[in-house]
Amino acid sequence: MSNMDFANLMQLDTLFETLVAKPDVANAVAAIGSAVLAAAACLISLVSLYVSHRTAKHQETHDRMSVRPLVYIGVGDYENRIYVKIQNNGVGPLILKRITIDGASEPDKPLIHAMPKLPPMAAWTNFVEDISSRSVPPGGEVFLVDLEESSSVSRAYFTLARDSVRVTLGTLTIKVEYTDIYEQHLPVAVRKLSWFHRHSLAA
Template identity: 30%
Template sequence: MTSLEAKIIITSATKNIMTTSDKIALASFITAFFSFVVTIVIIIYTNQQNRLSVKPILKIIPYDFENNIAIYIKNVGVGPLFRNKLEFKTKTETASNLIDLMPKHSTLKWTNFSRFPDFVIPVNEQEILIELKGDLNNNEFNEFKTEVRKALKEITIYCDYADIYNTKFKSKPENLDYCYGRHFK
């Protein structure tokens, strides 16, 4: 091999390091790699969105009418609410059922109340904790209603709940004085 032939071989080897098929293969690899990265990012965001799209939101709704006193727990979120823990506290007592902190009456009965330890509340549904309905012309009912309001104004409600992914949530403590204490100020 002469020096001229060696020079031609070296020159052609340095000029065409990558052939056209090598360039296409490299471009395909880069495209596949970025597609893989984009897919992973989309999966992460989709998973986060799926968790947010079924998030329950607990709302405690006290009713205080002349002929009806009630407290409901409502799910105003977009996914089912799994109640884990519900506590009712006064300055001296703690109970897992609201009816246990209510005054007793010899003749009048509660219209509705709940003693369920755990329950699931579907979207836009509610669970009754207590409900008392009566006749305004009945003096016994009016006196008992006042006793119930006095008891309710001292109570704070604490609730822990979860979504379908078992993500834990705590509701803010709900003091019932704003609703029932106004009658005694």
């Protein structure tokens, strides 16, 4: 045994004898030890609680991102069809809250209300009136207005209707307000419909 080990052993013996001779000191040391252990246990509990909270927040963020919708305002302008639609290109359900039609005389009304009156023997293929709180699944779409040649008596009637609708659409801007299933408001989707005027601009 080295001198250092012997010295440490002697110190332990002395401490033990002191504690035996003075019970009050022993009780005080025991109380201090218990308090230290209790404080350590409390600290460990607080750290565990913090870690659990952070983990839960991280999981919640991940869950929200994993079901986030993404609005795409699609347009179609063809010889036999013209339309404006809202498509959900995200990974979660899309909840439509409000659609504003800038440039229309009544911006808060559905797009169909901003459209010109169709000539006789021509009719809309599809349109929507009320979209409030309407749900669109991932990959799903809603046609705000849709005009196909098949809905008119003849191509001539359709062409008159299409050209009239094309002129009106080109003056408008669509704004779509929407949320995810957690009621979280996402950035407003905006698209100018000047694309419908490209023929007149080219001329």
